[in-house]
Amino acid sequence: MKQVTDQLQRPIRDLRISVIDQCNFRCSYCMPAEVFGEDYRFLPFNELLSYDEIVRLAEIFAELGTEKIRITGGEPLMRRNLDELIARLKRIEGINDVAVTTNAVFLTKQAEKLKAAGLDRVNVSLDAIEDDVFKRINGRHVKTLPVLKGIEAARKAGLPIKINMVVKKGMNEDQILPMARYFKQTGDTLRFIEFMDVGNHNGWNMDTVVSKKEIIDRINEEMPLEAADANYFGEVASRYRYKDGSGEIGIISSVTDAFCGSCTRVRLSADGKLYTCLFASAGHDIKRLIRNNYSDHQLLLELVKIWTGRKDRYSEERNKTGKQREKIEMSYIGG
Ligand code: SAM
Ligand code: SF4
Ligand code: SF4
Secondary structure, eight states: OOOOBBTSBBBBEEEEOOOSSSSSSOOOTSSSSTOOOOTTTOOOGGGGGGGHHHHHHHHHHHTTTEEEEEESOGGGGGTTTTTHHHHHHHHHHTOEEEEEOSSSHHHHHHOOOOOOOOOOEEEEEOSSSSSHHHHHHHHOOOSHHHHHHHHHHHHHHTEEEEEEEETTTTTTGGGGGHHHHHHHHOEEEEEEOOOOOOOOSOOOOOGGGGHHHHHHHHHHHSSSSSOOOOTTTOSSSSSETTSSSSEEEEETTTTTTGGGGGGGGGEEESSSSSEESSTSOOEHHHHHHHHHOOOHHHHHHHHHHHHHHHOOOHHHHHHHOOOOOOOOOHHHHHH
Protein backbone atom coordinates (compact mmCIF):
# COMPACT_ATOMS: atom_id res chain seq x y z
CA MET A 1 0.00 0.00 0.00
CA LYS A 2 1.22 3.48 -0.84
CA GLN A 3 2.18 5.65 2.13
CA VAL A 4 -0.79 7.84 3.13
CA THR A 5 -0.13 11.41 4.17
CA ASP A 6 -2.37 14.07 5.65
CA GLN A 7 -3.13 17.58 4.38
CA LEU A 8 0.26 18.76 5.67
CA GLN A 9 2.15 15.83 4.06
CA ARG A 10 2.68 14.01 7.36
CA PRO A 11 2.66 10.18 7.25
CA ILE A 12 1.20 7.95 10.04
CA ARG A 13 4.22 6.50 11.80
CA ASP A 14 3.23 6.12 15.44
CA LEU A 15 0.12 4.58 16.92
CA ARG A 16 -0.58 5.24 20.60
CA ILE A 17 -3.03 2.84 22.11
CA SER A 18 -4.72 3.46 25.45
CA VAL A 19 -5.69 0.05 26.82
CA ILE A 20 -7.53 1.18 29.96
CA ASP A 21 -8.92 4.43 31.41
CA GLN A 22 -8.32 3.46 35.07
CA CYS A 23 -5.24 4.28 37.10
CA ASN A 24 -3.77 3.54 40.53
CA PHE A 25 -2.63 7.20 40.81
CA ARG A 26 -4.58 10.45 40.89
CA CYS A 27 -1.95 12.86 39.57
CA SER A 28 -3.22 16.34 40.27
CA TYR A 29 -2.67 17.54 36.69
CA CYS A 30 -4.10 14.45 34.99
CA MET A 31 -6.79 12.68 37.07
CA PRO A 32 -7.42 14.99 40.05
CA ALA A 33 -8.98 13.02 42.94
CA GLU A 34 -11.79 15.57 43.26
CA VAL A 35 -12.95 14.73 39.74
CA PHE A 36 -11.95 11.06 39.53
CA GLY A 37 -13.44 10.12 42.91
CA GLU A 38 -15.11 7.02 44.40
CA ASP A 39 -18.21 7.35 42.27
CA TYR A 40 -16.46 8.17 38.99
CA ARG A 41 -17.70 5.77 36.34
CA PHE A 42 -14.84 4.23 34.40
CA LEU A 43 -15.51 2.30 31.20
CA PRO A 44 -17.11 -1.12 31.69
CA PHE A 45 -14.99 -4.00 30.33
CA ASN A 46 -17.17 -4.62 27.27
CA GLU A 47 -16.67 -1.01 26.18
CA LEU A 48 -12.89 -1.46 26.04
CA LEU A 49 -11.47 -2.63 22.74
CA SER A 50 -10.61 -6.30 23.07
CA TYR A 51 -7.07 -7.48 22.27
CA ASP A 52 -8.41 -9.04 19.06
CA GLU A 53 -9.86 -5.67 18.03
CA ILE A 54 -6.67 -3.79 18.93
CA VAL A 55 -4.46 -6.21 17.00
CA ARG A 56 -6.73 -6.08 13.97
CA LEU A 57 -6.56 -2.27 13.88
CA ALA A 58 -2.80 -2.28 14.45
CA GLU A 59 -2.39 -4.59 11.44
CA ILE A 60 -4.33 -2.17 9.27
CA PHE A 61 -2.28 0.78 10.56
CA ALA A 62 0.90 -1.15 9.76
CA GLU A 63 -0.34 -1.50 6.18
CA LEU A 64 -0.70 2.28 6.10
CA GLY A 65 2.92 2.84 7.16
CA THR A 66 2.82 2.71 10.97
CA GLU A 67 6.07 1.38 12.44
CA LYS A 68 5.89 2.21 16.13
CA ILE A 69 3.32 1.44 18.79
CA ARG A 70 3.13 2.89 22.28
CA ILE A 71 0.85 1.33 24.87
CA THR A 72 -0.55 3.76 27.40
CA GLY A 73 -3.60 4.48 29.58
CA GLY A 74 -4.75 5.30 32.34
CA GLU A 75 -2.21 2.91 33.80
CA PRO A 76 -1.62 0.30 31.08
CA LEU A 77 -0.17 -2.31 33.45
CA MET A 78 -3.61 -2.51 35.11
CA ARG A 79 -5.02 -4.18 31.99
CA ARG A 80 -4.87 -7.96 32.45
CA ASN A 81 -2.38 -10.02 30.44
CA LEU A 82 -0.78 -7.04 28.74
CA ASP A 83 2.14 -9.28 27.78
CA GLU A 84 -0.21 -11.23 25.49
CA LEU A 85 -1.14 -8.07 23.62
CA ILE A 86 2.50 -7.05 23.31
CA ALA A 87 3.54 -10.42 21.92
CA ARG A 88 0.79 -10.18 19.31
CA LEU A 89 1.66 -6.60 18.32
CA LYS A 90 5.32 -7.55 17.98
CA ARG A 91 4.43 -10.20 15.41
CA ILE A 92 2.80 -7.69 13.04
CA GLU A 93 4.81 -7.16 9.87
CA GLY A 94 6.15 -3.60 9.68
CA ILE A 95 5.90 -2.87 13.42
CA ASN A 96 9.48 -2.53 14.61
CA ASP A 97 9.05 -0.90 17.99
CA VAL A 98 6.58 -1.51 20.82
CA ALA A 99 6.90 0.59 23.98
CA VAL A 100 4.89 1.14 27.16
CA THR A 101 4.38 4.38 29.13
CA THR A 102 3.75 3.62 32.79
CA ASN A 103 4.00 4.97 36.32
CA ALA A 104 6.17 1.88 36.96
CA VAL A 105 4.55 0.68 40.19
CA PHE A 106 3.51 -2.65 38.65
CA LEU A 107 6.79 -3.13 36.78
CA THR A 108 8.28 -4.89 39.79
CA LYS A 109 5.93 -7.80 39.07
CA GLN A 110 5.62 -7.48 35.31
CA ALA A 111 8.95 -6.33 33.81
CA GLU A 112 10.33 -9.84 33.14
CA LYS A 113 7.08 -11.00 31.54
CA LEU A 114 6.82 -7.91 29.34
CA LYS A 115 10.41 -8.24 28.18
CA ALA A 116 9.85 -11.92 27.40
CA ALA A 117 6.80 -10.92 25.33
CA GLY A 118 9.08 -8.76 23.18
CA LEU A 119 8.55 -5.29 24.65
CA ASP A 120 11.25 -2.97 23.26
CA ARG A 121 11.35 -0.28 25.94
CA VAL A 122 9.55 1.56 28.72
CA ASN A 123 8.95 5.20 29.50
CA VAL A 124 8.46 5.76 33.19
CA SER A 125 6.63 8.84 34.43
CA LEU A 126 8.07 10.30 37.62
CA ASP A 127 7.53 13.93 38.54
CA ALA A 128 9.65 14.24 41.70
CA ILE A 129 12.43 12.43 43.53
CA GLU A 130 11.55 13.76 46.99
CA ASP A 131 8.79 11.79 48.71
CA ASP A 132 6.84 14.77 50.04
CA VAL A 133 6.49 16.36 46.63
CA PHE A 134 5.78 13.07 44.87
CA LYS A 135 3.15 12.02 47.42
CA ARG A 136 1.32 15.28 46.93
CA ILE A 137 1.39 14.99 43.13
CA ASN A 138 0.28 11.38 42.74
CA GLY A 139 -2.77 11.91 44.96
CA ARG A 140 -2.37 8.45 46.53
CA HIS A 141 0.45 9.24 48.99
CA VAL A 142 2.74 6.77 47.21
CA LYS A 143 6.44 7.30 47.95
CA THR A 144 9.04 7.24 45.19
CA LEU A 145 10.42 3.85 46.29
CA PRO A 146 7.82 1.67 44.49
CA VAL A 147 8.53 3.61 41.28
CA LEU A 148 12.31 3.34 41.71
CA LYS A 149 11.92 -0.38 42.36
CA GLY A 150 9.86 -0.66 39.17
CA ILE A 151 12.61 1.11 37.24
CA GLU A 152 15.17 -1.27 38.77
CA ALA A 153 13.07 -4.28 37.75
CA ALA A 154 12.89 -2.98 34.17
CA ARG A 155 16.65 -2.50 34.15
CA LYS A 156 17.24 -6.02 35.45
CA ALA A 157 14.92 -7.39 32.77
CA GLY A 158 17.07 -5.64 30.15
CA LEU A 159 14.49 -3.06 29.07
CA PRO A 160 15.82 0.33 27.90
CA ILE A 161 14.28 3.05 30.11
CA LYS A 162 13.52 6.73 29.76
CA ILE A 163 12.10 8.80 32.58
CA ASN A 164 9.48 11.47 31.85
CA MET A 165 8.87 14.35 34.24
CA VAL A 166 6.05 16.86 33.69
CA VAL A 167 7.10 20.22 35.08
CA LYS A 168 4.41 22.53 36.41
CA LYS A 169 5.03 25.80 38.17
CA GLY A 170 4.14 25.66 41.85
CA MET A 171 3.99 21.86 41.73
CA ASN A 172 7.49 20.54 41.16
CA GLU A 173 9.87 23.01 39.53
CA ASP A 174 12.03 22.64 42.64
CA GLN A 175 12.56 19.02 41.57
CA ILE A 176 14.23 19.83 38.22
CA LEU A 177 17.75 19.80 39.67
CA PRO A 178 17.30 16.92 42.16
CA MET A 179 15.80 14.77 39.37
CA ALA A 180 18.59 15.72 36.94
CA ARG A 181 21.25 14.89 39.54
CA TYR A 182 19.64 11.56 40.41
CA PHE A 183 19.23 10.29 36.85
CA LYS A 184 22.60 11.66 35.71
CA GLN A 185 24.11 9.31 38.24
CA THR A 186 21.96 6.28 37.21
CA GLY A 187 22.61 7.05 33.53
CA ASP A 188 18.90 7.00 32.54
CA THR A 189 17.76 9.66 30.09
CA LEU A 190 15.44 12.07 31.85
CA ARG A 191 12.99 13.99 29.70
CA PHE A 192 11.25 17.11 30.93
CA ILE A 193 7.76 17.73 29.57
CA GLU A 194 6.24 21.18 29.53
CA PHE A 195 2.87 21.11 31.27
CA MET A 196 0.24 21.11 28.54
CA ASP A 197 -3.34 22.31 28.27
CA VAL A 198 -4.75 18.83 27.63
CA GLY A 199 -8.08 18.03 29.28
CA ASN A 200 -10.40 20.43 31.06
CA HIS A 201 -9.72 19.86 34.77
CA ASN A 202 -6.07 20.66 35.40
CA GLY A 203 -6.25 24.43 35.75
CA TRP A 204 -3.75 25.05 32.95
CA ASN A 205 -2.77 28.52 31.99
CA MET A 206 0.40 29.88 30.44
CA ASP A 207 1.71 31.02 33.85
CA THR A 208 1.84 27.37 35.02
CA VAL A 209 4.29 26.40 32.25
CA VAL A 210 8.00 26.18 33.00
CA SER A 211 9.57 26.75 29.60
CA LYS A 212 12.19 24.64 27.85
CA LYS A 213 14.61 27.55 28.07
CA GLU A 214 14.13 27.91 31.82
CA ILE A 215 14.68 24.18 32.39
CA ILE A 216 17.86 24.08 30.31
CA ASP A 217 19.25 27.23 31.93
CA ARG A 218 18.75 25.83 35.41
CA ILE A 219 20.48 22.54 34.68
CA ASN A 220 23.20 24.07 32.55
CA GLU A 221 24.24 26.35 35.38
CA GLU A 222 25.15 23.39 37.59
CA MET A 223 25.76 20.61 35.05
CA PRO A 224 26.90 22.08 31.71
CA LEU A 225 24.98 20.90 28.65
CA GLU A 226 25.40 20.99 24.87
CA ALA A 227 22.74 20.49 22.21
CA ALA A 228 22.71 17.12 20.41
CA ASP A 229 21.14 16.16 17.06
CA ALA A 230 17.76 14.44 16.82
CA ASN A 231 17.97 10.66 16.53
CA TYR A 232 15.31 10.55 13.80
CA PHE A 233 12.79 12.75 11.97
CA GLY A 234 9.83 13.59 14.19
CA GLU A 235 11.58 12.95 17.51
CA VAL A 236 9.53 14.93 20.02
CA ALA A 237 12.26 15.61 22.56
CA SER A 238 15.11 18.03 21.87
CA ARG A 239 18.27 16.36 23.14
CA TYR A 240 21.05 17.83 25.28
CA ARG A 241 24.23 16.04 26.34
CA TYR A 242 26.08 16.59 29.60
CA LYS A 243 29.45 18.04 28.61
CA ASP A 244 31.21 15.69 31.03
CA GLY A 245 30.00 12.73 28.94
CA SER A 246 27.68 11.34 31.60
CA GLY A 247 24.58 10.93 29.45
CA GLU A 248 21.81 13.20 28.21
CA ILE A 249 18.46 14.81 28.91
CA GLY A 250 15.53 15.66 26.66
CA ILE A 251 12.95 18.42 26.64
CA ILE A 252 9.48 18.03 25.19
CA SER A 253 8.44 21.59 24.55
CA SER A 254 4.95 21.19 23.18
CA VAL A 255 3.94 24.59 24.50
CA THR A 256 6.81 27.04 23.93
CA ASP A 257 8.32 25.37 20.85
CA ALA A 258 5.59 23.31 19.13
CA PHE A 259 6.46 20.52 16.70
CA CYS A 260 3.19 19.90 14.81
CA GLY A 261 5.01 20.01 11.45
CA SER A 262 6.54 16.60 12.15
CA CYS A 263 3.62 15.09 14.08
CA THR A 264 3.09 11.58 12.75
CA ARG A 265 1.08 10.31 15.74
CA VAL A 266 -2.42 8.90 15.89
CA ARG A 267 -4.16 7.93 19.12
CA LEU A 268 -6.67 5.23 19.89
CA SER A 269 -8.64 5.57 23.12
CA ALA A 270 -9.46 2.57 25.31
CA ASP A 271 -13.01 2.53 23.94
CA GLY A 272 -11.92 2.62 20.33
CA LYS A 273 -12.13 6.27 19.33
CA LEU A 274 -9.43 7.56 17.06
CA TYR A 275 -7.90 11.00 17.65
CA THR A 276 -5.64 12.70 15.13
CA CYS A 277 -4.45 15.27 17.70
CA LEU A 278 -3.84 15.26 21.46
CA PHE A 279 -6.00 18.36 21.66
CA ALA A 280 -8.89 17.14 19.53
CA SER A 281 -12.33 17.71 21.01
CA ALA A 282 -13.87 14.66 19.31
CA GLY A 283 -12.71 11.29 18.05
CA HIS A 284 -13.79 8.94 15.28
CA ASP A 285 -15.73 5.96 16.61
CA ILE A 286 -13.85 3.01 15.12
CA LYS A 287 -15.18 0.49 17.64
CA ARG A 288 -18.69 1.08 16.29
CA LEU A 289 -17.47 0.22 12.78
CA ILE A 290 -15.68 -2.92 13.99
CA ARG A 291 -18.71 -4.09 15.96
CA ASN A 292 -20.91 -3.36 12.91
CA ASN A 293 -18.92 -5.97 11.01
CA TYR A 294 -16.85 -3.72 8.79
CA SER A 295 -14.37 -5.77 6.75
CA ASP A 296 -10.63 -5.09 7.00
CA HIS A 297 -10.79 -3.32 3.67
CA GLN A 298 -13.68 -1.09 4.74
CA LEU A 299 -11.83 -0.21 7.95
CA LEU A 300 -8.70 0.61 5.98
CA LEU A 301 -10.64 2.93 3.67
CA GLU A 302 -12.15 4.64 6.70
CA LEU A 303 -8.72 5.18 8.30
CA VAL A 304 -7.33 6.52 5.02
CA LYS A 305 -10.24 8.95 4.81
CA ILE A 306 -9.63 10.19 8.35
CA TRP A 307 -5.87 10.58 7.95
CA THR A 308 -5.92 12.19 4.51
CA GLY A 309 -8.36 14.79 5.84
CA ARG A 310 -6.18 15.64 8.85
CA LYS A 311 -4.90 19.18 9.23
CA ASP A 312 -4.39 19.36 13.02
CA ARG A 313 -1.72 21.68 14.35
CA TYR A 314 -3.25 22.77 17.63
CA SER A 315 -0.04 23.67 19.50
CA GLU A 316 1.20 25.89 16.70
CA GLU A 317 -2.18 27.59 16.48
CA ARG A 318 -2.40 28.05 20.24
CA ASN A 319 0.92 29.84 20.19
CA LYS A 320 -0.26 32.19 17.44
CA THR A 321 -3.82 32.89 18.52
CA GLY A 322 -3.99 31.79 22.18
CA LYS A 323 -7.10 29.84 21.10
CA GLN A 324 -8.49 27.31 23.64
CA ARG A 325 -11.22 24.73 23.16
CA GLU A 326 -13.03 21.88 24.98
CA LYS A 327 -10.73 18.85 24.96
CA ILE A 328 -10.59 15.20 25.90
CA GLU A 329 -8.83 14.12 29.10
CA MET A 330 -5.21 12.90 29.05
CA SER A 331 -6.04 9.81 31.13
CA TYR A 332 -8.55 8.81 28.44
CA ILE A 333 -6.30 9.28 25.44
CA GLY A 334 -3.03 8.43 27.17
CA GLY A 335 -0.56 11.13 26.12
N1 SAM B 1 -0.19 6.24 33.60
C1 SAM B 1 0.87 6.20 32.67
C2 SAM B 1 1.95 7.18 33.07
O1 SAM B 1 1.71 8.07 33.89
O2 SAM B 1 3.05 7.04 32.52
C3 SAM B 1 0.46 6.42 31.23
C4 SAM B 1 -0.59 7.46 30.94
S1 SAM B 1 -0.16 9.12 31.33
C5 SAM B 1 -1.62 9.99 30.84
C6 SAM B 1 1.03 9.49 30.06
C7 SAM B 1 1.89 10.70 30.27
O3 SAM B 1 1.10 11.88 30.13
C8 SAM B 1 2.54 10.79 31.65
O4 SAM B 1 3.93 10.94 31.47
C9 SAM B 1 1.94 12.06 32.22
O5 SAM B 1 2.83 12.71 33.08
C10 SAM B 1 1.64 12.86 30.98
N2 SAM B 1 0.67 13.94 31.19
C11 SAM B 1 -0.57 13.84 31.73
N3 SAM B 1 -1.17 15.05 31.75
C12 SAM B 1 -0.28 15.94 31.21
C13 SAM B 1 -0.29 17.35 30.95
N4 SAM B 1 -1.33 18.09 31.23
N5 SAM B 1 0.80 17.90 30.38
C14 SAM B 1 1.88 17.14 30.06
N6 SAM B 1 1.95 15.83 30.26
C15 SAM B 1 0.89 15.23 30.84
FE1 SF4 C 1 -2.36 7.95 36.16
FE2 SF4 C 1 -0.45 8.45 34.43
FE3 SF4 C 1 -2.46 10.19 34.74
FE4 SF4 C 1 -0.73 9.93 36.71
S1 SF4 C 1 -0.28 10.66 34.64
S2 SF4 C 1 -2.97 9.92 36.91
S3 SF4 C 1 -0.16 7.80 36.56
S4 SF4 C 1 -2.62 8.15 33.95
FE1 SF4 D 1 0.48 16.62 17.00
FE2 SF4 D 1 -1.72 17.93 17.74
FE3 SF4 D 1 0.43 17.85 19.36
FE4 SF4 D 1 0.48 19.31 17.11
S1 SF4 D 1 -0.82 19.66 18.86
S2 SF4 D 1 2.11 17.92 17.87
S3 SF4 D 1 -0.76 18.02 15.74
S4 SF4 D 1 -0.84 16.10 18.71
